[in-house]
Amino acid sequence: MKRIFAAVVVTALMIAWTGCGENPFSPDGWKVKKKDGFTLHWRVVGSDLEAKLEGPSTGWVAVGFAGSYLMHDANIIIGAVTGSSVNIRDDFGINDKTHVSDTSLQGGKQNVSNKSGEEGSGTTTIHFTIPLNSGDLYDNVLSQGKTYNVVFICGDDGDDDPDSDYKQISATSITI
Numbered sequence: 001m002k003r004i005f006a007a008v009v010v011t012a013l014m015i016a017w018t019g020c021g022e023n024p025f026s027p028d029g030w031k032v033k034k035k036d037g038f039t040l041h042w043r044v045v046g047s048d049l050e051a052k053l054e055g056p057s058t059g060w061v062a063v064g065f066a067g068s069y070l071m072h073d074a075n076i077i078i079g080a081v082t083g084s085s086v087n088i089r090d091d092f093g094i095n096d097k098t099h100v101s102d103t104s105l106q107g108g109k110q111n112v113s114n115k116s117g118e119e120g121s122g123t124t125t126i127h128f129t130i131p132l133n134s135g136d137l138y139d140n141v142l143s144q145g146k147t148y149n150v151v152f153i154c155g156d157d158g159d160d161d162p163d164s165d166y167k168q169i170s171a172t173s174i175t176i
């Protein structure tokens with residue numbers, strides 16, 4: 001009888017954990033933000049930010065961190081899955097609607113690692129790691145506990161060209 005009671009308590013606790021969307025004390029450290037069909041998971045690991053973005057497109061998906069308005073001045077990580085290959089690029093928002101690769105800007109560097117991803121039915125998910133402070137002018141320094149603008153962006157279904165026009169853009173904020 002005691003054992004059954006313990007099992008019920010454990011199950012109730014597990015439901016309580018998973019029911020909290022932005023619980024900063026989740027056991028594995030992940031936080032989550034959902035907006036307009038996008039889901040971003042993130043967590044700080046040492047001096048890095050590990051992230052997983054799912055977006056409502058079979059084309060490219062992107063997230064922009066700490067911009068001023070929409071894409072402007074945001075550190076944008078953009079990726080697409082084409083067959084078995086995953087391409088993820090480190091970009092920067094040069095105005096509210098335009099982003100370019102950091103490498104195309106003077107002194108800019110690619111600072112994304114641990115890249116992977118998968119395509120679902122109508123969705124694309126990308127996983128990546130970025131430094132909280134890369135030292136690159138075209139990334140933005142992030143500090144744990146602080147709140148930043150984020151923007152979620154995607155291209156048309158099947159459009160894996162990161163330089164093509166976007167289909168959807170949604171602005172929100174997250175606390176790192």
Ligand SMILES: [Ca+2]
Pocket residue numbers: 090102108109110111134136138139
């Ligand atoms: Ca960079």
Ligand SMILES: [Ca+2]
Pocket residue numbers: 074075076090091092102138139
């Ligand atoms: Ca960047």
